[in-house]
Amino acid sequence: xxxxxxxxxxxxxxxxxxxxxxxxxxxxxxHPGQPIEISLPPPAEMHGEIYVSGAVSNPGIYNLTADDSIxxxxxxxxxxxxxxxxxxxxxxxxxxxxxDSPQKIDxxxxxxxxxxxxxxxxxxxxxxxxxxxxxxGPFQHITELTKVEGIGITTYKQIxxxxxxxx
Numbered sequence: 001x002x003x004x005x006x007x008x009x010x011x012x013x014x015x016x017x018x019x020x021x022x023x024x025x026x027x028x029x030x031h032p033g034q035p036i037e038i039s040l041p042p043p044a045e046m047h048g049e050i051y052v053s054g055a056v057s058n059p060g061i062y063n064l065t066a067d068d069s070i071x072x073x074x075x076x077x078x079x080x081x082x083x084x085x086x087x088x089x090x091x092x093x094x095x096x097x098x099x100d101s102p103q104k105i106d107x108x109x110x111x112x113x114x115x116x117x118x119x120x121x122x123x124x125x126x127x128x129x130x131x132x133x134x135x136x137g138p139f140q141h142i143t144e145l146t147k148v149e150g151i152g153i154t155t156y157k158q159i160x161x162x163x164x165x166x167x
């Protein structure tokens with residue numbers, strides 16, 4: 001093998017290594033956005049309030065009229081955030097019998113004001129929940145909430161049917 005062939009072989013091996021390393025780095029940093037979840041009541045009740053969550057600027061409960069479109073609802077929630085996955089919107093319509101059941105609060109994603117709405121959880125305990133998940137990662141099960149300072153079995157029993165966890 002001549003010196004020129006060895007040089008070309010070295011250059012090609014170096015380029016392959018650079019491309020492989022760059023691909024691995026790009027893949028490890030890719031995190032798909034959270035879908036937007038919109039819960040609509042059954043068609044007979046297409047007025048009132050709707051809960052919007054996910055990758056919107058201001059998740060929460062919004063008034064709904066028969067003339068509102070999905071775009072109007074998303075706009076009322078402040079629009080889609082930059083972390084949203086383009087073209088991926090989930091629409092959740094509860095079943096007829098499930099309309100009376102309360103919306104569960106995801107303790108892994110809920111902001112302080114939403115956690116404060118839970119019975120027995122005030123501003124201090126809501127911040128303790130947020131601090132716990134910041135330092136320990138997302139909750140794996142709702143029972144793990146009892147590890148948060150200030151939340152005991154009594155408080156847990158009050159809120160266990162109102163909360164959920166997703167990762």
